[in-house]
Amino acid sequence: MFLNSLTVKKLLLTAGLLIVLGSGVCQLPELQDYLFPVNNLESISRQARRECSRIRDDLRTLNERVDYLKWFQAHNGPDQRISKDRLLAFPFSEAIRPLAPRYFWQTNIRLAHKNRLKVERKLQYLQSRLNNIDPNPPAHPPQAGPAMPAKSAAVSGSMKQIQQFQNQLIDYKSNLMELSKQLAWL
Numbered sequence: 001m002f003l004n005s006l007t008v009k010k011l012l013l014t015a016g017l018l019i020v021l022g023s024g025v026c027q028l029p030e031l032q033d034y035l036f037p038v039n040n041l042e043s044i045s046r047q048a049r050r051e052c053s054r055i056r057d058d059l060r061t062l063n064e065r066v067d068y069l070k071w072f073q074a075h076n077g078p079d080q081r082i083s084k085d086r087l088l089a090f091p092f093s094e095a096i097r098p099l100a101p102r103y104f105w106q107t108n109i110r111l112a113h114k115n116r117l118k119v120e121r122k123l124q125y126l127q128s129r130l131n132n133i134d135p136n137p138p139a140h141p142p143q144a145g146p147a148m149p150a151k152s153a154a155v156s157g158s159m160k161q162i163q164q165f166q167n168q169l170i171d172y173k174s175n176l177m178e179l180s181k182q183l184a185w186l
Helices: 005-026 029-035 037-074 084-089 091-096 101-131 147-185
Strands: none
Touching: 005 029, 037 101, 037 147, 101 147
């Protein structure tokens, strides 16, 4: 039987759309929790570890910038010298500080708010990602073999790590709130 090009195109389009639909359905978190609980929890754990280190670095940067602004506010005067430590930490700000103090102040306040919002968004995203995990995954049909205890041990280990990440997020939120208060005071 001879197929014309229009029929072949329709078949290829249908096959492509079914592949896209299948890959999209496989990306659903509920389905991944059911089919691959260990892999999904490990993936979330890796992502949380990476994001927590980024959040920690951003909070450290925000803390340094707030301290820098506090220092500037306390030592506001014409005889301020350029410090080597502050020049390494904030090269642009420290270079323009003696020349344009008002621009320096506005720029650093804006950068501090930008950093605060970045940390806030990361915290919200990670918190929602960690809160959507079902602590009691659905029961799978019983399977014979030694792999089931290993899987349940891996799931419980990943859940402990995720609980630690949730505790870290609580600490990060309290640090962010404190820094936000100090920034609002400035």
